[in-house]
Amino acid sequence: MARPKPAAKAPKARKTQLTHTVDDFESAFWPDERPVDNAVVMTMGALHEGHAALIRAARKAVGAEGRVAVTVFVNPLQFGANEDLDRYPRTLAADVRLAEESGADVVFAPLVEEVYPNGDPQVRLTAGPMGERFEGATRPGHFDGVLTVVAKLLHITDPDYAFFGEKDAQQLAIIQRMVADLDFDVEIVGVPTIREADGLALSSRNRYLSEAEREQALALSRALFAGRDAAAQGPAAVREAAAKVLDAADGLDLDYLALIDPHDFVEAADDFQGEAVLAAAAKVGSTRLIDNVRIIVR
Template sequence: MARGKQPGKVQRAPKVHRAVVTHTVGDFEAAFWPDEQPVDNAVVMTMGALHEGHAALVRAARKQVGRDGRVAVTVFVNPLQFGADEDLERYPRDLDADVRLAEENGADVVFAPSVDEVYPNGEPQVRLTAGPMGDRFEGTTRPGHFDGVLTVVAKLLHITDPDFALFGEKDAQQLAVIQRMVADLDFDVEIIGVPTVREEDGLALSSRNRYLSAEDRAHALALSKALFAGRDVAAQGPKAVREAAAAALDGAEGVALDYLALIDPHDFTEVADDFQGGAVLAVAAKVGTTRLIDNVHVICR
């Protein structure tokens, strides 16, 4: 099937029918491929707790495949990508709300499998590894996280067999390692990044934002302000970007910085001061007890 280009700004798709909710691979296949008609199809993979950022992904998927194409949304909280001290059990779950949001924005099928359905033989003994790209930044704080991500993404790509898979640019390192996996291992799918959706005050949408108190939320705005400060001086080069972002974060109340880095999106290494071209300015920090990540794209001159 023909591959499309990355979608531009999209509008909310009209709700034309109810999404079919499936829980097993067999039921998903019957719902997603009800006949042999060759149409483009797309998948949006989520861990649930859907918000407007996910809605933008579903709308972009619908635009990508067109009115006659098919869009699937997966809802699966993947235990492989949670560390021992992370919030697997606490992670928010509301399938009914997730289904409503998915279908209102153009999904045909929601696939919400159990852990046993995805891993029928128990915890997988053979897994994909993100290699050096998965050991940096988020991988330093969350060892093995991207191995879990790639393992479940690979399985879901096999199950859903899409022409296109859409992921949010807010999780920049995740997007980078998935794109590299697809390129290195010859997956027959196009990975499309969709721009981060923000609140009016700049806060990037995240399922974890619901953990923030009102005070924490106000403190969290320091992250996006720092990123915007760096982006604003990108024409002056990488050194200026780093200095402006760091200055904006200096002394930020309630923010415990993990990292602030200017990164080459192709291999997720930090760029040199003489670098020119597109880069990702990324930040991770704890605000209160909640760990947040965010990033912006910058063009260094």
């Protein structure tokens, strides 16, 4: 009788290194020679399944032999005077565990003094007109802060790919435009939004919602889905279907609902056809939420 074959061994788990300085990050990320492919996922921490999807996409892109870095940095430049910088959740130990489970090699979690060693930077990138609409109108200077830190982190991590979530659609569009306009040698990759079973888009800010507020927040995704379902009938029908849901919703303080041409991130014309972003932002209680869906308007 043939001897049974031993069970196949499970692949060895990837050990993620936590670093806090640029020197330590570089030593951990490129221990020998630069790999053929490497990628970065930039976050502000409080990682959830949406971030895990980004890390897994990065791992898939670079392969088992490539390198994946996750940055965890709550960037003060992108918070306004009345926003939640101090309130923003810091969960580094849990973040490292999730990064490791999702396939990251290195987590870079610097202090503010490491990223901005000379204090608040006197020279900053500006998002220009693309950064003054929608989110930028409500949060002046926000995207300037985003671009400044993204540019710095791209220089530090020097990736072939950088992965960002499509939930922050305007941020993704502006970063893609920065890379194109300023000749950064990196490919920016958008990853589709991850949602709860009931449609709520995953966000680090969801933890601020009470049970009742979370139920109220579902009106955002319901409105966007209603607009998506009307896409074959043109822009006016998309806007009307989404607005009807929001008008009937309780507990939402709507900031904007917009059908957006993604090329320059401007409001789509009444005769627009093609791929568009239907986006909304609202406060639920004291928590500001954003969401969007990508649709094809006929």
